[in-house]
Structure formats: C-alpha cells, structure tokens
Amino acid sequence: MKPNTLLRRAFPPAAAIALFFLAWELGCLAFNVDEFILPRPSVAIAAYFQWQEAIWPNALQTLFTTLVGLGLAIAAGTLIGALIGYSALLYDALYPLLVAFNSIPKAALVPVFVIWFGVGTLPAVLIAFLISFFPIAVNVATGIATVEPELRDVLRSLGASKLDLFAKVGFPRALPYFFASLKVAVTLAFVGSVVAELGASNRGIGNMMVIASSRFDVPLVFAGLIVVALMGIALYAAFAILERRVVAWAYR
Amino acid sequence: MERSQPCVALRDVSLFYRGDDGREVHALEGVSLSIAQGEFVAIAGPSGCGKTTILKLVAGLMPATRGQVLIDGAPVRGPQKNVGMAFQNPTLLPWRSALENVLLPLEVVAPHRHHFRSRQREYEARAQELLQLVGLDGFANKPPYQLSGGMQQRVSLCRALIHEPEILLLDEPFAALDAFTREELWGVLQSLWLARRCTVILVTHDLREAVFLANTVYVMSKRPGRLVHMTHIDLPRPRTLEQMFHTQFTDYVHEIYNRIGEVRV
Ligand SMILES: Nc1ncnc2c1ncn2[C@@H]1O[C@H](COP(=O)(O)OP(=O)(O)O)[C@@H](O)[C@H]1O
Numbered sequence: 325m326k327p328n329t330l331l332r333r334a335f336p337p338a339a340a341i342a343l344f345f346l347a348w349e350l351g352c353l354a355f356n357v358d359e360f361i362l363p364r365p366s367v368a369i370a371a372y373f374q375w376q377e378a379i380w381p382n383a384l385q386t387l388f389t390t391l392v393g394l395g396l397a398i399a400a401g402t403l404i405g406a407l408i409g410y411s412a413l414l415y416d417a418l419y420p421l422l423v424a425f426n427s428i429p430k431a432a433l434v435p436v437f438v439i440w441f442g443v444g445t446l447p448a449v450l451i452a453f454l455i456s457f458f459p460i461a462v463n464v465a466t467g468i469a470t471v472e473p474e475l476r477d478v479l480r481s482l483g484a485s486k487l488d489l490f491a492k493v494g495f496p497r498a499l500p501y502f503f504a505s506l507k508v509a510v511t512l513a514f515v516g517s518v519v520a521e522l523g524a525s526n527r528g529i530g531n532m533m534v535i536a537s538s539r540f541d542v543p544l545v546f547a548g549l550i551v552v553a554l555m556g557i558a559l560y561a562a563f564a565i566l567e568r569r570v571v572a573w574a575y576r
Numbered sequence: 577m578e579r580s581q582p583c584v585a586l587r588d589v590s591l592f593y594r595g596d597d598g599r600e601v602h603a604l605e606g607v608s609l610s611i612a613q614g615e616f617v618a619i620a621g622p623s624g625c626g627k628t629t630i631l632k633l634v635a636g637l638m639p640a641t642r643g644q645v646l647i648d649g650a651p652v653r654g655p656q657k658n659v660g661m662a663f664q665n666p667t668l669l670p671w672r673s674a675l676e677n678v679l680l681p682l683e684v685v686a687p688h689r690h691h692f693r694s695r696q697r698e699y700e701a702r703a704q705e706l707l708q709l710v711g712l713d714g715f716a717n718k719p720p721y722q723l724s725g726g727m728q729q730r731v732s733l734c735r736a737l738i739h740e741p742e743i744l745l746l747d748e749p750f751a752a753l754d755a756f757t758r759e760e761l762w763g764v765l766q767s768l769w770l771a772r773r774c775t776v777i778l779v780t781h782d783l784r785e786a787v788f789l790a791n792t793v794y795v796m797s798k799r800p801g802r803l804v805h806m807t808h809i810d811l812p813r814p815r816t817l818e819q820m821f822h823t824q825f826t827d828y829v830h831e832i833y834n835r836i837g838e839v840r841v
C-alpha cells in the first residue's frame with residue numbers, strides 16, 4: 325500500500341476516535357461531572373502517565389494471558405471446527421453441547437476455576453480460551469461444511485483422500501472464515517482475561533483496576549480501560565493485516 | 577468401430593436414492609448402454625430424470641442399487657482415477673490462478689502427485705498448452721473472478737483433461753452460458769476431443785448441442801430414468817456451426833425431438 329492511501333485509510337478512524345474523546349472531555353466539563361464518577365479522558369491519560377511503570381507490567385501480563393488463551397482457542401477451535409465441518413454426525417452430536425458451553429456466562433466460571441486452580445494466571449487463560457473458542461470453531465466448521473458438492477466430486481473422482489480434500493479445498497476455503505472469527509475472538513479473549521483478572525488474579529490490568537477502585541482511584545481505572553482498548557485495537561489490526569495478506573483472494 | 581471391449585458399460589442398472597424424509601427416490605430403472613473407447617456420447621432428457629446420477633455411477637462416486645457398471649470390463653467399485661469431470665458450475669478454486677486450477681488434478685491423482693515437485697515445470701507447460709488450446713493464452717495467471725463465465729468454463733474443461741483421463745464426464749457444462757459463448761465452446765470441446773480422443777459422456781438438455789457434438793445420442797424418459805431412444809449421428813468432423821442449418825443436421829434434431837414428444841405422452 326502506498327503511504328498516501330494508508331494515510332487516507334487511517335484518517336477516518338483516527339478522526340472518529342479523536343472526536344469521541346473530545347465529546348467525552350467536553351461533556352464532562354459542560355455537565356461538571358465528578359471525577360469520581362467519570363473522569364475526563366485527559367485526567368485518565370494523566371493517570372496513565374503517572375502510573376506508567378505500574379501499568380506496563382500488568383498490561384503485558386494481560387496481553388500474555390490473552391494470547392495464550394487465544395492460541396489455545398485457535399488450536400482447539402480449528403480442530404473441533406474441522407471435525408464437525410466434515411462429519412455431519414459429529415456436527416449433530418457436538419453442536420448442542422458447544423452451544424450449551426457457549427451459553428454459560430464465563431464470568432460465572434471464574435470462582436469455579438479459582439477453587440480448582442487457585443488464584444493466578446491459569447483461570448484467566450482458561451476464561452480467555454473458553455470465550456474465544458466458540459466463534460473460531462463455528463466459523464471453521466462453516467467454511468469446511470459449505471464446500472460445493474461438485475468440487476468434492478471432482479476431487480473424489482481423482483482419488484483424493486480426506487486429507488487431500490482438507491489440504492486442497494477445505495482448509496484454504498475455511499481461511500477467510502477463520503480470520504473473520506479471529507477478529508471477533510481476539511477482542512473476546514481480552515474481555516475474558518480481564519474479567520478473570522478482576523476476581524481471580526494478583527496480576528494483570530484487571531487486577532490493577534480492582535486495586536485502583538478499592539482506593540477510589542477512578543482515573544487509574546479508566547486509564548486501565550483505555551490501555552485494554554488500545555491493546556484490543558492493536559491485535560485486531562494485526563490480524564486484519566495478516567488477513568489481507570493471506571486471504572487476499574477473498575477481497576476483490 | 578471396435579466393439580470388442582466397450583470402455584464404459586452399464587448393465588441393467590437401477591438406482592434408488594434415500595431422500596431426507598426417508599422415502600426412496602427411484603432415479604434410474606434398467607439402464608443398459610455400452611460406450612466404445614473414444615466414443616462421444618450425449619445423454620439428453622428432462623430435468624430430474626437421472627442424467628447426473630448416471631455420471632456419478634460411472635465416476636464411481638456411489639454404487640448402483642442393482643446391475644453393474646463396468647469400465648474396461650472391470651466392475652466399478654469406488655471412485656475412479658482415470659476420469660475427468662466438469663459441471664454446469666465451473667467450481668474453480670478462487671484462491672488459485674487459472675493455471676493453478678488446471679494443475680489441481682496433477683497434485684492429487686496418482687502417479688503425478690508423487691512427481692509434482694520434480695516435474696512441476698513440465699506440468700505447467702502442459703497446462704499452458706491446454707489453456708492455449710481453449711483460447712486462454714495470456715490468462716494463465718488471472719484469478720477466476722477476473723474471467724468471464726465462458727472463460728471459467730474453459731478452465732474447468734482444462735482441469736478435467738490435464739491428467740489425460742480415459743473418460744471425460746460433462747454434466748451440462750454449457751447450460752449456464754449465453755448462446756454465443758455456448759456455441760463457441762462446442763467448437764472448443766470438439767477440437768479438444770479430436771485432439772485427445774478420450775471417451776466422453778456429455779449430459780445436456782440441449783438437443784442441438786447433443787447432435788453437434790456426439791457420435792451417439794441417448795434420450796432418457798422422465799423419472800425413473802430409462803434410456804428410451806438412441807441415435808447415431810453420422811455427420812462429418814470437424815462439424816461447423818454453419819452445418820447446423822443443413823437439413824441433415826436439423827433432421828437429426830427433429831427426429832430426437834419427436835422421440836422425446838412420444839416419451840412425454
Ligand atoms: N442425493 C439424493 N438424494 C435423494 N434424491 C436425489 C439425490 N440426488 C438426486 N436425487 C433425485 O434423483 C432424481 C435424479 O437426479 P439427477 O440424476 O440429479 O437428475 P438430472 O441430472 O437428470 O436432473 C431427481 O429426482 C433427484 O431429485
């Protein structure tokens with residue numbers, strides 16, 4: 325992409341974000357909102373700079389938790405998605421179970437995981453995994469299950485094995501679905517790890533926010549929220565760029 | 577014509593599908609035909625009469641309920657490796673260029689798959705040659721979405737032929753194209769066949785297409801499909817579009833058309 329087009333593409337979202345912060349700032353000033361209720365963004369950003377050194381290790385911890393959970397979700401989601409995408413029997417058998425698991429509020433599992441694994445990184449990783457697993461599995465399954473029957477016939481009449489069918493058609497065809505789900509999953513994974521850190525960790529942004537709010541340091545809570553949001557955007561953008569590279573054929 | 581060993585033979589083949597509601601669909605009843613090596617056969621019949629089913633049986637994609645399907649004298653059990661298929665929908669892989677789409681069978685079919693890496697250049701040259709034969713030189717590196725429907729169907733034909741199959745199965749390959757493109761592709765298919773002389777089974781509901789291309793035209797009845805009529809087309813090759821206006825040609829079309837009329841009542 326030429327720098328020029330990049331600039332043109334980056335401008336509208338940047339402007340929207342700037343406008344959002346401006347409205348927030350001005351709204352708080354106009355209605356004279358108490359900093360304890362809703363700090364202005366400038367105050368939250370000031371809190372960020374004040375607590376920078378404390379925020380970064382926590383942010384990296386949350387990022388780590390999220391990526392491990394997401395990595396597990398990618399591995400398990402692709403595998404389960406491929407299985408239920410290929411086998412109508414497995415699909416019928418497993419789908420209700422998957423939906424049931426996905427319907428459980430993940431926050432409700434946090435105390436259970438604490439009982440099982442104690443307070444620490446593991447519950448947060450598991451929550452991030454559980455929350456991001458479902459969209460990946462469903463999308464990969466869709467990509468594979470919707471292969472045109474004629475295409476399957478063409479390959480079968482060449483003596484193709486199931487593995488050939490997966491490698492030549494199923495997998496490449498599922499990739500756009502996979503990337504679409506990744507962009508959803510990565511933001512969900514952040515939600516999962518932060519929610520878990522709120523109650524079940526002694527590290528991470530979530531934990532930092534709990535400590536800050538117990539000290540009534542609301543600007544620091546908001547600084548934490550903004551950092552999480554920024555990390556979410558960064559990972560989303562990274563996957564979006566990867567997607568453009570790998571499945572360029574799906575965009576035209 | 578050599579009659580000793582038919583290349584494809586169906587002996588009294590019947591087929592029942594089990595529908596989604598559990599009821600049986602009687603698709604074919606007592607179909608017998610024998611196709612010589614290198615013959616071009618067209619099967620015409622109303623929609624739903626079991627034309628596609630015949631092709632699937634020959635390709636070994638499913639077993640006959642009753643009767644026998646033979647290729648080169650041997651009963652078909654399971655998917656065949658020496659057939660090429662093309663359908664109404666070109667079913668190209670959108671992430672591959674035209675050339676890569678044509679190469680797909682060589683990556684899958686034995687023995688080519690074992691040499692694919694070492695002989696890639698040779699295979700690519702072969703694919704280029706085929707693309708040239710169907711008038712697509714210069715489009716080898718284009719993705720499918722940059723090709724028109726007719727061009728995609730040409731690529732699909734090349735893909736069906738690249739591994740030099742003994743039998744080519746075509747399921748209404750031109751049905752979705754406009755009249756001009758369709759007639760152009762009849763010419764393309766004819767020259768491919770004249771160059772390769774493989775055995776072709778073409779399913780169509782276009783009688784002029786059948787008469788233009790085939791040596792033998794079979795007509796099927798409504799479901800359950802039976803073969804109700806057979807005509808040998810004795811027209812010189814290569815046939816030209818111009819010939820379609822000669823009485824010799826139109827007589828064939830008329831005759832077959834009348835037979836279909838008899839089947840309807
Ligand atoms: N997988 C299937 N299950 C049940 N019925 C089928 C199946 N495939 C085809 N049929 C039925 O068998 C009949 C013949 O189908 P087909 O060979 O596709 O017809 P044609 O190609 O001549 O239009 C049709 O009535 C169709 O509805």
Ligand SMILES: [Mg+2]
Nearest residue numbers: 627628629747
């Ligand atoms: Mg059909």
